[in-house]
Amino acid sequence: MLLMQVIHMFLHYLSSIERSKETTTGYEKDLTQFSKFLEKKYNCTPYLEEITATDLESFLLWLKEKRNYAPASRARNLYTLRSFFAYAYKKELVARNVALSVENIKLQQKERVYLSETEVQQLVGAIDHDLIQLVVLVLYLTGLRISECLSLTTDTVDLDQRVIHVVAGKGNKDRLIPISDKLLPLLQHYLEHERPDTDSDLFFCTKKTGKLSDVYVNRVLADAVKKLGWKKKVTAHILRHSFASQLVKKDVNLVQIQKLLGHSSLKVTSIYTHSNLEQLSEAVNCL
Structure with missing residues (x-):
């Protein structure tokens, strides 16, 4: 055949x-x-x-x-x-x-880049675009993929129930993300005072196009990183890594992190259990 x-x-x-x-x-x-x-x-x-x-x-x-x-x-x-x-x-x-x-191809395990809470605050402060500032905070405080975040609609963000409904995420799977105490007032303020009057049902949108592109978000992020003088590359996906990494550092159960990220297996989630050199030094000095 x-x-x-x-x-x-x-x-x-x-x-x-x-x-x-x-x-x-x-x-x-x-x-x-x-x-x-x-x-x-x-x-x-x-x-x-x-x-x-x-x-x-x-x-x-x-x-x-x-x-x-x-x-x-x-x-x-x-x-x-x-x-x-x-x-x-x-x-x-x-x-x-x-x-x-055919033998497997050997892959070098790279340490994942992620931002500390202070770095996220610095990054947000360096962004001049109010809507993208909010999107960056949403990515960091929910662990959403950029495609999932920009596909949210006014129906899938339920502020009354304090939950984000991710419809058909990666792998065509739905999941629920609780909205944190820190994020809720930001989303309420945006919806009541800043979201443009438009026919678009997308939650994050501009008056001109009724939507927001991932390319534009990443470009604004790159400009902010340049303004800060950082050498590391920061993309929207790095904010997802940062969300997961910070939860691991705060000893959140890996199964709970898996559910929030929408991973199909714990093996994928376990890549976020990396440690920085300072933590490793503390570990060896415990002996």
């Missing part, structure tokens, strides 16, 4: 089990690139059953040497290939899952 034919079947299957649009699009991009690589390598249309583990290894090497893909990006491609061949094997389209013979 033609490789592209099976790829289309796989993508249809992902849609049928309600995988998110972002996930499906990412898989499609990776698999289409793999198909084009094989077509160029063998100068013919690739067939699924003829693909070997060596072909997969050659593709990953090509991504490294010709496309300059970082280890994390190549690891993502390998994950895509394993999911695809697992599907093909399950549907009895191939005799074995050749992707299982």
